[in-house]
Amino acid sequence: MIRGLLPAAVVLLATAAGCGTPLPHVQGEFGALPVVDIPRIAAPDEPVVKVLSTGQGRTVARTDVAVVNVAIWTWRQNKPYLDTFRTKQPTSVKLGGGQVSKAWDTALVGKRAGSRILLIAPAKLGFGKDGIAPANVEPSDTLVLVFDLVGSYPAKRAFEPRLAPPAKEPPTTLSAAVLKRGLGPTARRGSTVVLHYTGLAWPDGAVFDSSYRRGAPNGFVLEPGAVPPGWLDALAGVPAGSTVLVSVPASLGKGFTATAGGLAVPPGAAVRYRLDLLDVAG
Structure with missing residues (x-):
């Protein structure tokens, strides 16, 4: 799981339509590692969310757990920071509980599974009151994130089922x-x-x-x-x-x-x- 990338911060998100700055160009279909071309201009001052394609799955509720693939770039350096596409292990995001930035919540809540979503998140609003950025990211950086929303699931308490202890002898075949x-x-x-x-x-x-x-x-x-x-x-x-x-x-x-x-x-x-x-x- 990706932890600590964008600790909770209270932010207001601009819509893509209300942003005067040209947005990064994102290529690729849902499920594939996106190709992102970031314009060589100053990043927007406020977070921006744009739905690039809309899925037909369950709509994400504010208290859900969202399972997403995510790819992250730094605007200033114009290079990838990390992604879950190549590890082939989507990350789980607990929404509405402070695990990630409110920017992530706003980007994902209300969207449908199967959607691809662009989020531009200035670090000054994404790293919390202490301004602690992840490794190799400056507090002044702006992050460009592309989410592929795999699915969302109610965050109700799940009780761990009892798994019986193994037999004395370990298995020799699957x-x-x-x-x-x-x-x-x-x-x-x-x-x-x-x-x-x-x-x-x-x-x-x-x-x-x-x-x-x-x-x-x-x-x-x-x-x-x-x-x-x-x-x-x-x-x-x-x-x-x-x-x-x-x-x-x-x-x-x-x-x-x-x-x-x-x-x-x-x-x-x-x-x-x-x-x-x-x-x-x-």
């Missing part, structure tokens, strides 16, 4: 059991999926990671390296709304430590996951 079969769209290789998950490891059965404990589901692209070993085989062909129990032998995870987006797996251990597939976005 196994996946569908505990509940949903009725939503089917996940396939290359799909962007949103899920809650819990993982524990042999031999002690200790939980090493859980999206429930962070209070928000996570997004992933179902491709090798973008998800932990075993997930692609376990989820391909499974409809949204399903719950899958997966046991992964240590041999399958040999040499794997973490996804490109930073989801780590205990090295050299057999692991078990409960995967609650909330959504399939493509």
Whole structure:
């Protein structure tokens, strides 16, 4: 998850129509890493939001968790800062609670899943009262952000389901059991999926990671390296709304430590996951 990029700040957002400064030109379709051409002029003084394309999914509520791909540039340096497109792990954003700038809230709230949104956010309004900027970003910088809104989900408290401790002997082969079969769209290789998950490891059965404990589901692209070993085989062909129990032998995870987006797996251990597939976005 992207944390601390734009701490809470009270800002008023200008609309694209009310901004006299030419805006960056954004190329590319939803789901693809955008190409951004920033004009060689002074950045606007106030934040600007522009919907570049409108999706047909659920409308984001003010108290939702939004799952988004985001790419960020610095206006002055005219270069990329970071993005989630290449890590193939969309980030989860808790709206209305101070996790991110009010500029992010205003850019995302009221928009529909499947939309691509441009946000121009001056750092002086985005980094909070202490003016603390992220690494390699000056407090005087303006950020250019392009969001692909994968989906939004009610931020109700999700109770972590009990995952039974593993059997005494770790598995030697991959196994996946569908505990509940949903009725939503089917996940396939290359799909962007949103899920809650819990993982524990042999031999002690200790939980090493859980999206429930962070209070928000996570997004992933179902491709090798973008998800932990075993997930692609376990989820391909499974409809949204399903719950899958997966046991992964240590041999399958040999040499794997973490996804490109930073989801780590205990090295050299057999692991078990409960995967609650909330959504399939493509």
